[in-house]
Amino acid sequence: MDATLKGLVGLLEGSDVEARCAALVVLSRLGLADERVARAAAKAVASPNILLRDFALGYFEQVKSPLTVEVVLPLLDGEDEPVRARAVALLAPH
Numbered sequence: 001m002d003a004t005l006k007g008l009v010g011l012l013e014g015s016d017v018e019a020r021c022a023a024l025v026v027l028s029r030l031g032l033a034d035e036r037v038a039r040a041a042a043k044a045v046a047s048p049n050i051l052l053r054d055f056a057l058g059y060f061e062q063v064k065s066p067l068t069v070e071v072v073l074p075l076l077d078g079e080d081e082p083v084r085a086r087a088v089a090l091l092a093p094h
Helices: 003-013 017-030 035-045 050-062 068-077 081-091
Strands: none
Touching (some): 003 017, 003 035, 017 050, 035 050, 050 081, 068 081
8 A cells, every 4th residue: 555545545544524525535535445444434334424334435437346245235224315326236247
């Protein structure tokens, strides 16, 4: 993992929601399926912050990660219908 990627993961793991969302956009566009990136995105999926969770789901929609099923499966039990629908769409290919 090079310094730039470490910096992006650091932003994603930080506490600044705007920086975390921006890092997710960049990492998603780059299509980086690195395990540390996917684990940090997984933590964001579990966030109570709706915006952060949205960007994190976008990461898993764009990047095919071995963690997708593990991360998305619990969302099927959630109360948010749009999130459940996205979870179903993410799990369908598996």
